[in-house]
Amino acid sequence: MFNEINYSEIEFAAYNRKSSEQDERQALSVESQVEKAVEVAERLSINLKDEYILRESKSAKKSGKRSIFEGVIKDIEKGRIQGIITWHADRLSRNAGDAGRLVDLMDEGKLKCIITYQQIFRNTPADKQMFTITCAQAKMENDNKGENVKRGLAKKRRMGYLPAMAKIGYMNDKGEKGFRKTLIDEQRFPLVKKLLEMFLTGKYSVRELHKIAVNEMGLTTVPRKRIGGKSIKLSALYRALKDPFYAGFFHGKDDEGIIRRYEVNESVPRMVTESQHRKILSLLRRPNMPRSWVYRNDFPYKKHLKCGDCGGSITAEKKVQMICKECRKKFSLGHKTACPKCGVRIKGPKSGKILNYEYYHCVKKKNPKCPGKNISESEINGFFVQNVVSRLAVSPALRDWCIDSIRVLERREEMYGGKIEENWMNRLQNVQEQRKRLVSAHINGLINKEEFERENDRIEEETATIEAKIGKKGHSTEDLRGIEKKFDLLTEIRDIIENGSSEEKMEALSILGSNLTLTKKKLSVTNDFFCSTLEKYFDVAKSKNPRFEPEKTPANKDETEVFASVRPTMLRG
Missing domain, CATH: 1.10.287 (Helix Hairpins)
Structure with missing residues (x-):
């Protein structure tokens, strides 16, 4: 039967694969597969070139994820290879996609045969069916192993043990597989417990605890084969503080894949109680915990400002000052109960004039020595009116004309x-x-x-x-509704900046896409494409007729020839 194919006329590639997955660790090693492939080639008088003895260490569970296998497929499609030698069919595929591609290549006559150590699959209906069944069986084994692993993990969670690497302060038992427990790490358990107790006092920040853990305690991670044995990282300390395992419970998936709470096995000592864990989360101010205060964002320019000196973010704060009614001294109010100069007790607004200031300044996170200066919100308002409002504000009549003109251009396009x-x-x-x-x-x-x-x-x-x-195509102009919304805003922008609430200012800046940069107390503005284009058109129109004022364009165009003189210029853009 084998004589039907003249192997000497066929170019073969030996494909040898070793998966890095746990479930294939018992498979023959790559070099052993190579030895068997060479043996098969010699037995069948196949001239196997060294360049076509291929090795790959990738899982075959998913199609299209193996670069060397994909190269073999391309070589077969181009006619460079007509046969494959491999240890077993599951080395080529453990998924329906790759198996189907190989069968398709056989149907097209580009792949003559697949030779394994046990049998030969040729381009015959029976052999192709057997090859497909063999690969399907390998896929079923993978799927079954996956289900068994999930079931085993869920069982271990029900027993009260984490099916993973032990948390710092604990260690994994090296007993019988499936019955391994979580033990105390005698070296690290008391240190981690001490850190949790210190944090509960509220006297230490996480960074201060980290310095103590590294410099005074010498706390390190558990040394393993390739990782560990180094000082604990700040991020790892944060994770330990918010980890519920130390309080005796954890969360994980059950047999049906639903996340639920599991109690840690009673044999595993706790470091803190559940109420202490909640207090730690409260001290960390986790999002799911109630806070003692609520931050309100009353700073409209905060997220639209960047520091031009260091490229960092801008923050804002409110300052409340008072001018004493008796001695006229100006001082920061804060929590003061009396004037620092004359000692008169503060009994509310009647004790003096109260001044409220909002200041914006660099957070100095990127560069603690950033030379950036602070700027008040009133100064930003003035800058915005002078450099944005005065250049972009439009009258209702000009808004209507612009939108009508855009509709005409849209129909033409x-x-x-x-x-x-x-x-x-x-x-x-x-x-x-x-x-x-x-x-x-x-x-x-x-x-x-x-x-x-x-x-x-x-x-x-x-x-x-x-x-x-x-x-x-289709995106060269903005959506007409968005344009109308921006034009409506530009008719009211002056009033919003001068008299509007923080929410109205934030919404206006978001719609217009205007961003500000603060450099040594000097502001610069960057507008989006719409505002930049509109500003350019207004500048061109004003150069044609200096009397043209967009914010004062009258509704009755017969009253003045100024707007009529610049309309052709604005249409040309």
Whole structure:
């Protein structure tokens, strides 16, 4: 039967795979597979080239994830390889996708046979069916092992043990698999417990505890084969403080995949009680815990400001000062109960004039020595009115005219847009045909590698340009509703900045997309595409007629010729 195929006329590749997955650790090693593949080749008088003895360490559970296997598939499709030697069919595939690709290549006549150490799969209905069954069986084994692992993990959780590496302060038992327990790490348990107790006093921050743990206690992680044995990290200390395991419970999935609470086994000593754990979370101010205070964001410019000196974020704070009614001294109110100069007791607003200030300044996290200065909210309001409002505010009449003009332009674009897109699609099809001819010429040896790479780079660049043009179709102008919303806002922007609430200012800045940069107490503004374009058009119109004022354009256009004189300029853009 084997004589039906002349193996000497077939180019073979030996594919040898060792999975890194736990469930395949007992599989034959890669080098042992190579030895068996060479033995098979010698037995069948196959000339196996060294360049086609392939090794890979990847799981075959998912299709398309193995680079070397994908290379074998491509070589078969190009006719460079017609046969595969492997230890077992499951080395090639443990999923339906890759098995189906190999069978398809057999159907196309590109793959003549697959030779394993036990049998040969040829391009016959029976052999192809047997190969598919063998791969399907390997997939079923994988799926069953996955279910068994999940069931085992859930069982261990029910027993009250974490099915994972032990937390710092504890250690894993090295007893019989499936019955391993969590034990005390005699060296680290008292140290971690002491850190938790110190944090509960409320006298130490996490950073201070970290310094104590590293410098005074010498707390290190458990040394393992490749990791561990180093000083505990700050992030690891944060995780330990908020970990409920130290209080006697943890969360995990049950047999049905639902996350539920599990109690730690009674044999595992607790470091803190559950009430102490809740107190730790409260001290850490975790989001799911009630706080003693609620922060209200009353600073409209905070998220739209950046520090120009160090590139860091900007924060804001409120200052309350009082001018004493008796001695006229100005001082920070804070929690003071009396004037620091004359000693008169403060009994409320009647004791003097109260001044409220909102200051913005760099958080100095990126650069603690950042030279940036603070700036008051009133100064930002003034800057915004002078540099944004005065340049972008429009009258209702100008808003209506602009929106009507955009509608006309949109209808015009719809009329000609289809032809433009068709033209770009034709150009893309021509470029794709060029790529096909280039690849064919390279395979047939008509051009060398350098010429191929040079032309291929040019084609890729041209393709990217065309695809960008096609992708941009329909997005060159903003959605008309969004534009109307922005124009409505620009008719009221002056009143919002000068008299609006913090919420109204924040909404206005978000809609307009304006961002501010604070550099040495000097502000600069960056507007989005819409505002920048509109500002440019207004500048061009004002250069044509200096008397044109967008904010004062009248509703009755017959009253003045100023707007009529600049309308053609604005339409041209």
